[in-house]
Amino acid sequence: MNKSQWIPIIVLRVIAMASTFVATLLMLTSHDSAKVLGMTFQAKYNNSPTLKYFVIVCIITTVYSLATLFIPPKKSWRPVLVLDVIVTSFLISSFSAAVGVGQLGKQGNSHAGWLPICGQVPKFCHHVSASLIAGFVAVIFYFLLLLFSLNNVLNLVAFKA
């Protein structure tokens, strides 16, 4: 890979890394409490296995993105491409699951008798929403990174053919 192919990849990776880092921070700092019928209840991200999964994947992705910035591009772009596919898949998976549960927190589901909780714990909901927006940015940039890397590889095949 030459410089014109490598620099956009670094830019995309840095933006994705910053997004997953921000998403992690926002989710880790999300807590709020509410009094319902005289009882205080705490809303925290680690009350939901799905939000915990999102945080774990965001942390791993941030560390992975940082590590790949120090890997020499010429030698190891093949394993990095395969690892990118795996990391992007987990990022999409954890983000989608968190959005699914976040949507329930915001709107509830009357058929299942699940009431929305955002009215009681608005601070928690704002943090989670902001974290999911950062997560969405990370998903988009990792997806673009993957398509760009794939395009480079396909061009290489076309060029060599």
Add this chain to the structure above:
Amino acid sequence: MNKSQWIPIIVLRVIAMASTFVATLLMLTSHDSAKVLGMTFQAKYNNSPTLKYFVIVCIITTVYSLATLFIPPKKSWRPVLVLDVIVTSFLISSFSAAVGVGQLGKQGNSHAGWLPICGQVPKFCHHVSASLIAGFVAVIFYFLLLLFSLNNVLNLVAFKA
């Protein structure tokens, strides 16, 4: 691509297609009703936007998988590879979101005051669980398909280099 590269891709694609087809059928036929405090309530997949998203993606993936079986492999494997990345991403996304909501249906979330519903509507839950298992098989096989296609492309680069 030669025959030894193409046949495993067709096999993986047919298994993935069968899985998304089964997942769609199981989700579409999932319904149950329960009487709670004298009121009858219906449990259907289309009461949840997340499960609806899963069904829509499964239908699109089934049709796409079927269509790709009729595309001549030699000419169009490049756009198919990019489309595979997109389809796999949506499949992972919808499956993960559905699992996130399914887990809530099974175990509830005491912190949010969401009770599990599987005790009341077991038939519905069995169908959704079976559909998600079929969805998981589809995710695994589409993921393998992607890694296999990518491996073929990378070998092509190595071979031509």
